[in-house]
Amino acid sequence: MKQEEAKLKIQEFVKQLNQWNLEYYENDNPSVDDAEYDLLLRDLRELESQFPELVTKDSPTQKVSGFVASKFExxxxxxxxxxxxxxxxxxxxxxxxxxxxxxxxxxxxxxxxxxxxxxxxxxxxxxxxxxxxxxxxxxxxxxxxxxxxxxxxxxxxxxxxxxxxxxxxxxxxxxxxxxxxxxxxxxxxxxxxxxxxxxxxxxxxxxxxxxxxxxxxxxxxxxxxxxxxxxxxxxxxxxxxxxxxxxxxxxxxxxxxxxxxxxxxxxxxxxxxxxxxxxxxxxxxxxxxxxxxxxxxxxxxxxxxxxxxxxxFPAEIKTTKLLSIFPTIGRTGRVTYNAQLEPVQIAGTTVRAATLHNADFIMNRDIRIQANVKIKKAGDIIPEVISAIKDTEFEKLLVWEPSTNCPDCNSLLEKISGEVDQYCINTNCPKKIIRSLQHFASRDAMNIEGLSIKILEKLYSEQIIKDVADIFKIADKKEVILNLENFGEKSFLNLITAIEKSKSNSSERLLFGLGIRHVGKKTAKVLIKNYKTIANLMTIGFEELSQIYDIGNVVAKSLIDWFNIMENKNLINKLVTLGINMDYKNDSSNSSDIFRDKIIVITGTLSKSRNYFRELLENNGARVTDSVSGKTDFLLAGEDAGSKLVKAKNLAVKIISEDDLKSMMEEK
Missing domain, CATH: 3.30.470.30 (DNA ligase/mRNA capping enzyme)
Structure with missing residues (x-):
């Protein structure tokens, strides 16, 4: 496998595992069983061992899984x-x-x-x-x-x-x-x-x-x-x-x-x-x-x-009948296929549905409607269809074929080169818009309490909210909204309060909420920490952006492509006009200015993990990149530093040891 292919695969694995971690640890609502999670984690670990230079600090192999809920101290x-x-x-x-x-x-x-x-x-x-x-x-x-x-x-x-x-x-x-x-x-x-x-x-x-x-x-x-x-x-x-x-x-x-x-x-x-x-x-x-x-x-x-x-313990496996296969559309337009199952008891719970992921998953396993299928379940989580049972009745069943049209807007579904998923690319698809609005208002994004999926669906159907900017205008629609079913004065005022409060969020929440492909919660934080404002971020070129640790070519291209679309530029301008904060609010009270806006590369073996030093430097305002260049301010070098040390010397980059770093921070 080539490095670029491995990088894309690692990014895909990390994104999926982190999403499953979020569902399991913070939402207490996992979508896959332990066995599937463990299998993907092993695949990721194997890839990272082949390409250690591609290991990122947000990789589930490098950190303890879990989250800290915002409602607790x-x-x-x-x-x-x-x-x-x-x-x-x-x-x-x-x-x-x-x-x-x-x-x-x-x-x-x-x-x-x-x-x-x-x-x-x-x-x-x-x-x-x-x-x-x-x-x-x-x-x-x-x-x-x-x-x-x-x-x-x-x-x-x-x-x-x-x-x-x-x-x-x-x-x-x-x-x-x-x-x-x-x-x-x-x-x-x-x-x-x-x-x-x-x-x-x-x-x-x-x-x-x-x-x-x-x-x-x-x-x-x-x-x-x-x-x-x-x-x-x-x-x-x-x-x-x-x-x-x-x-x-x-x-x-x-x-x-x-x-x-x-x-x-x-x-x-x-x-x-x-x-x-x-x-x-x-x-x-x-x-x-x-x-x-x-x-x-x-x-x-x-x-x-x-x-x-x-x-x-190995996954528990049961057999049941697959009654139907139906697609659903996410906020990016990605199609997820689901199975409706004949109810089956596994580990004391009744299971009626399971995910089938994407069309390739179904076709590669030749899963057919009305087939008897094997269901696995480990850790008593929602199950997955493993395979169809090729019994005497199986060959009589029709071979399943993927949907060609979006189930919500009927637009033709498309496949992006190099990906297994299908997408609805209609920017006006109602389901995509509603899911995007839901994501924008979610806890990890703008955190607008009270703006549930049901309320968003109602406000969208009434054409009160058509895009995320409209969320910040609903105070002007009070009379219309109060006439809607199940909307009272108190709930409306609470919602307006939550919306107003969200305007002052640090801008990484807004960046994540915009739903740009490959820009997750942590990536948004890295970007905003490095460039301080969304306005700055919109001006950065591909080469510089891709050098930021944890960003890379795929994220850089996705970000630049998104900001190059005039409709998206107009949306940012509307949000600015509506008073939404576009700047980073530094949450580190102990940070100093000694490394602020300095570009630093880390290499060699240090007393603690590179992730430790990377976070330490980023918390003090530095931009940590992967490659030494003429723009690099410092090279933090441990033992066996190798080619990066040679290049830094040739470019007259200041080289500091771990002890130097400690002294500089203590002196400051």
Whole structure:
């Protein structure tokens, strides 16, 4: 595979995985199962190992998955809450064992195997024996302060008996199967949407703003990691669990010491057979080295400890009939195909629909309407059609053919060269416009509370809103809007307040909300951080733009193409006239001017990851690029710097070491 082809593929994988992370961690509403996510993550990791120069800081391989919801206070973890690497078979576990042996230099270690509870990670912090903070994992570095809600969980004591002033214990919040069924029964009686699974229900409950709801739903917890182990001279993971239990915190009693991977495998087989009989959901087995003294020797990656791994249970597979295939249109015009299924029970939930992704996915698997199909489901998430069953009736069925016209506006669908997806390219397609408006108003974009998809559909059908600029004019349409069904004075005033508030957002929200292809939330932030205003961004050429780290040729071309369209220029002008902020509002109170607007390249091996230094420099106003040129102000060079160092010397670029960087920042 050529580098440019690999780059496009990596960008596609990163975008999809980050979208799935958003659905899973922040929205508590995943669209794919764990198995599909893990498979794509493995494909990405393999590609990145072949082309390490293409690894980006927003890659899911480089960071802990998760998000920090805006409705909760943020809390920075003292130590990162890392995720775990995955194993899918015995060979993966044997490889894990071999890596431990190489790092440790001997086999003087044992394993501790324990159930992987399918819930929400939590960190409990006690100060002077009292519960001070309860914090979700968030993005691994910063989590959500959910202390008030965690205090509603009966099993978690508000006080502990400890000689230490500061105690931190980590674990999992979960919902039992029985409580999950009770909640969904109540939701069904009230005609409310059901929770997909206990994990989603637990996450949704813990993120409630009303603590009384949390109390009613009977969340539970298992704690499994004592962060103060050094101060207590605890030698093993098994000892730390005993200490957690002595603090009267709930501990899962199913864990076991294993002398070898063969014993670990016996443990996995035992609980694979009985997992359905447990009162709570598990989605795998966690295997940790038991001896703490080996942890620093074995080490960490940027997102996972190397001394632990999670064995993931294989996907559950069921058979059902595919009743119909229908397309839907997204905000970019991209077509997604979906399957209507004969209802089937998987892991305690009834499944009636599944995604079929795109036309190529369906045709390559020769999936036909009325065929019996295999459905996979892992982690109790919404399933995917794996394949059609080629039985005696299959050949009698018509071969499926892709839609040729948009289901909403009837325009011809088109395929973009090099992509598998079909698109509706009609700029006046009602579904595209409504989805674009929904995206513009969404939480990660302009964050206009109260402007739901149903309200947007109503305002669009009444021709009150035709594009995003019209959102900021609806105050003038008060009389017309109040005459619409289900619109009251209070809801209208709340909506106007939210719209007015959104005008002052930092401009990366606006840039993301415009829905430019390949410009996601993080890319928008990088662009606006570098160029400060949307006006500046509109003047930047392709070559300079593509050199910004995390941007590249595809994003640069997409951005320039979008700003070259007169209709889009006119939209920006309208938004300016309507008083929408176009400038970056720096959210870093600790930044200095020493690197502001300086162009910096990072190369070589440093004491911490390049992502760490990249974020440090960007937070201090620098523009971090990939290539050394005459415009480069500094080259931050570690060991084995290579060709970039040679080029910097030839161009008389100032070369600084990690120590130089530290001194410059301390001096400032």
């Amino acid at each position: 943020k809390y920075e973890h003292r130590e990162p809450m890392l995720s775990l690497g995955n194993a899918f078979n015995k060979e993966d576990l044997q490889d894990f064992d071999q890596q431990i042996f190489k790092a440790n230099g001997n086999r003087n270690y044992k394993f501790f195997a324990e159930l992987k509870i399918d819930g929400l990670s939590i960190s409990l912090i006690y100060k002077n024996q009292k519960l001070f903070k309860a914090v979700t994992r968030g993005d691994g570095l910063v989590g959500e302060d959910v202390t008030a809600n965690v205090k509603m969980i009966k099993e978690i004591p508000h006080e502990i008996k400890s000689e230490e002033e500061y105690v931190e214990v980590r674990g999992e919040i979960y919902l039992s199967k029985a409580e999950f069924n009770k909640i969904n029964q109540k939701k069904a009686q009230a005609n409310e949407p059901l929770f997909a699974n206990p994990r989603n229900a637990a996450a949704g409950t813990l993120r409630q703003l009303d603590s009384r709801v949390v109390k009613e739903r009977n969340l539970q917890a298992f704690l499994y990691f004592y962060m103060n182990r050094d101060s207590k001279d605890i030698l093993t993971h098994q000892d730390s669990l005993k200490l957690i239990k002595d603090l009267q915190l709930p501990v899962n009693g199913e864990g076991k010491i294993c002398d070898s991977i063969d014993e670990v495998w016996d443990y996995i087989e035992k609980y694979s057979a009985v997992r359905d009989q447990l009162p709570y959901e598990i989605d795998g087995i966690v295997i940790k080295v038991n001896e703490f003294e080996t942890y620093e020797k074995i080490g960490y990656t940027s997102k996972t400890p190397k001394w632990a791994i999670a064995f993931k």
